[in-house]
Amino acid sequence: xxxxxxxxYGMLALVDIAMYSESGSSVSTADIAGRENISQKYxxxxxxxxRQAGLIKAQKGLKGGYYLSRxxxxxxxxxxxxxLDNSILEEMEVTGSVNDGGLRDTVNSCLWGxxxxxxxxxxxxxxxxxxxxECRNNxxxxxxxxxx
Amino acid sequence: xxxxxxxxYGMLALVDIAMYSESGSSVSTADIAGRENISQKYxxxxxxxxRQAGLIKAQKGLKGGYYLSRxxxxxxxxxxxxxLDNSILEEMEVTGSVNDGGLRDTVNSCLWGxxxxxxxxxxxxxxxxxxxxECRNNxxxxxxxxxx
DNA sequence: ACTAAACCTATTGACATAGTAGGTAAATAG
DNA sequence: CTATTTACCTACTATGTCAATAGGTTTAGT
Numbered sequence: 330x331x332x333x334x335x336x337x338y339g340m341l342a343l344v345d346i347a348m349y350s351e352s353g354s355s356v357s358t359a360d361i362a363g364r365e366n367i368s369q370k371y372x373x374x375x376x377x378x379x380r381q382a383g384l385i386k387a388q389k390g391l392k393g394g395y396y397l398s399r400x401x402x403x404x405x406x407x408x409x410x411x412x413l414d415n416s417i418l419e420e421m422e423v424t425g426s427v428n429d430g431g432l433r434d435t436v437n438s439c440l441w442g443x444x445x446x447x448x449x450x451x452x453x454x455x456x457x458x459x460x461x462x463e464c465r466n467n468x469x470x471x472x473x474x475x476x477x
Numbered sequence: 478x479x480x481x482x483x484x485x486y487g488m489l490a491l492v493d494i495a496m497y498s499e500s501g502s503s504v505s506t507a508d509i510a511g512r513e514n515i516s517q518k519y520x521x522x523x524x525x526x527x528r529q530a531g532l533i534k535a536q537k538g539l540k541g542g543y544y545l546s547r548x549x550x551x552x553x554x555x556x557x558x559x560x561l562d563n564s565i566l567e568e569m570e571v572t573g574s575v576n577d578g579g580l581r582d583t584v585n586s587c588l589w590g591x592x593x594x595x596x597x598x599x600x601x602x603x604x605x606x607x608x609x610x611e612c613r614n615n616x617x618x619x620x621x622x623x624x625x
Numbered sequence: 626a627c628t629a630a631a632c633c634t635a636t637t638g639a640c641a642t643a644g645t646a647g648g649t650a651a652a653t654a655g
Numbered sequence: 656c657t658a659t660t661t662a663c664c665t666a667c668t669a670t671g672t673c674a675a676t677a678g679g680t681t682t683a684g685t
Contacts, residue, residue: 330564330565330566330567330569330589330592330593330596331564331565331567331569332569332589333641333642333643334642334643334644335642335643337569337581337584337585337589340584340588341580341581341584344580344584345580348580357660357661357662358661358662359660359661364580365579365580365581366581368643368644368645370644370645370646371643371644371645373662373663373664374643374644374663374664376662377662377663377664380662387661387662387663388652388661388662389650389651389652389653389660389661389662389663390650390651390652390653390659390660390661390662391652391653391654391659391660391661392652392653392654392660392661393651393652393653393660393661393662394661394662395662406588416478416479417478417479418478419478419479421478421479421480421485431513432489432492432493432496432512432513433485433489433513433514435612435615435616436485436488436489436492436612437485438615439608439611439612439615440488440554440608441478441480441485444478444596444599445478447595447599448478448592448596451592451595460587460588463587464583464584464587467583467586467587468583481672481673481674482673482674482675483673483674505629505630505631506630506631507629507630516674516675516676518675518676518677519674519675519676521631521632521633522632522633522674522675524631525631525632525633528631535630535631535632536630536631536682536683537629537630537631537632537681537682537683537684538628538629538630538631538681538682538683538684539628539629539630539682539683539684539685540629540630540683540684540685541629541630541631541682541683541684542630542631543631
């Protein structure tokens with residue numbers, strides 16, 4: 330399954346922010362770009378998507394940066410993905426003859442509709458905090474310094 | 478979730494072939510294009526993908542067309558999707574620093590790897606026959622004429 | 626021989642992606 | 656007050672994929 334770098338980097342940056350922002354502090358795009366080896370300029374286009382969705386907040390100026398706008402158990406993976414790509418979780422738009430009750434509608438709802446439902450159920454039921462825990466469990470040792 | 482028309486039409490055409498090819502007969506691209514309201518020329522590019530994957534066979538010349546190369550319970554939805562789009566079921570390719578054990582690898586495997594695994598499990602465990610049955614169950618009445 | 630079918634290749638317009646680049650606004654340190 | 660550092664905004668570009676359209680070739684049946 331192909332995922333755009335915009336979504337990949339956005340998710341990665343959010344995890345980075347969660348890990349490296351102590352209480353009260355923030356994380357700059359330069360920090361993230363350096364740690365995760367991403368173009369800083371590109372990140373500067375991606376992070377506003379998460380801010381506009383209300384998931385992170387920004388602090389301008391010296392010592393500024395980004396931090397989570399609320400605790401990680403207060404939003405879901407679905408929230409994040411929707412912020413980064415408004416089509417990734419959307420139901421397939423029906424091309425051509427819409428809802429004529431023909432084969433096309435049947436196939437689309439039975440296959441793509443079903444897959445889409447399962448995917449949505451999965452990401453809606455997983456909070457960002459759940460995800461961070463799972464990451465931590467899968468790579469023990471790496472996360473020991475951080476409280477998440 | 479966005480799905481290309483190539484995959485959508487290919488799947489639809491295969492269902493059409495399964496429904497409308499009686500034993501021994503075949504279904505032409507003109508038939509499918511007319512019934513499903515798809516460009517015939519475009520279909521002519523898509524169906525060879527299914528043929529090359531061994532799912533259908535083609536008969537050239539007058540009264541020619543396509544038919545299933547084996548019964549619908551002998552191949553899976555995964556086979557079909559792979560034939561139509563070799564990246565749709567593939568694991569995300571890691572961009573940039575590969576497998577460095579950093580955050581990127583962890584996030585990718587915990588989220589995209591997981592989603593990809595679930596998707597693959599779903600389509601590998603569903604035979605084409607299973608899918609046809611499900612379509613039939615979801616739209617009773619429409620399929621009564623056909624033996625599938 | 627004629628016709629109808631699959632098959633093959635090239636071309637095109639539209640769109641999204643993955644950045645790069647340059648400048649603006651705001652906040653802080655000195 | 657000024658300089659610096661940060662987020663923010665907009666424009667541009669190169670690349671690739673999609674979704675066809677088009678035209679010609681091969682094969683097989685009548």
